Amino acid sequence: MTRDPPIALTLFSGDDIAAHLDGLAELLQACILAGASIGFITPHTREDSDAFWARKVLPAVNDGTRLLLVARRNGTIAGSVQLDYDTPANQPHRAEIRKLLVHPDFRRQGIARALMAEIERHARRLRRSLITLDTRTGDSAEPLYRSLGYQTTGIIPGYCRDPFTERFDATTIMYKNLQQTN
Numbered sequence: 001m002t003r004d005p006p007i008a009l010t011l012f013s014g015d016d017i018a019a020h021l022d023g024l025a026e027l028l029q030a031c032i033l034a035g036a037s038i039g040f041i042t043p044h045t046r047e048d049s050d051a052f053w054a055r056k057v058l059p060a061v062n063d064g065t066r067l068l069l070v071a072r073r074n075g076t077i078a079g080s081v082q083l084d085y086d087t088p089a090n091q092p093h094r095a096e097i098r099k100l101l102v103h104p105d106f107r108r109q110g111i112a113r114a115l116m117a118e119i120e121r122h123a124r125r126l127r128r129s130l131i132t133l134d135t136r137t138g139d140s141a142e143p144l145y146r147s148l149g150y151q152t153t154g155i156i157p158g159y160c161r162d163p164f165t166e167r168f169d170a171t172t173i174m175y176k177n178l179q180q181t182n
Contacts, residue, residue, distance in 0.1 A: 023077035025049035037136035078106035097133035137170035
């Protein structure tokens with residue numbers, strides 16, 4: 001029996017994002033084409049993916065308001081997750097999970113779970129005790145988040161457009177109190 005090589009989890013700096021833009025764009029593109037409801041609709045070009053990382057994520061990482069955690073196996077980007085902690089002055093304890101991505105070729109290998117555990121560790125380091133996120137209602141990520149201790153606060157119907165059709169899907173809003181899970 002051969003074992004998969006271990007997953008390396010790395011916080012990416014702005015320079016890392018720029019140096020790995022191709023791999024990050026490939027990850028995003030593959031997830032969108034696999035039907036992930038992550039804020040994009042088809043058609044979605046490679047240039048659109050490049051622009052997302054270069055114009056949205058890289059500046060926030062450089063500004064020190066967002067973390068980008070990347071999972072790699074044998075040097076290939078297999079997944080990522082973001083922690084947005086650019087919160088108002090009255091919410092210094094809160095952060096939001098954004099865009100948990102696992103390349104379709106690497107799914108069902110524990111990568112999403114490893115990314116979430118590590119990003120929560122970084123949230124604690126940043127003294128963030130309340131984590132929020134949203135996920136398309138009924139997606140495979142919803143039970144994953146529940147298994148990690150996230151609680152559902154509610155469901156908003158018609159929240160986001162399906163990546164491929166004109167249909168609007170509901171989203172589930174979830175949270176986790178990290179102080180209660182130490």
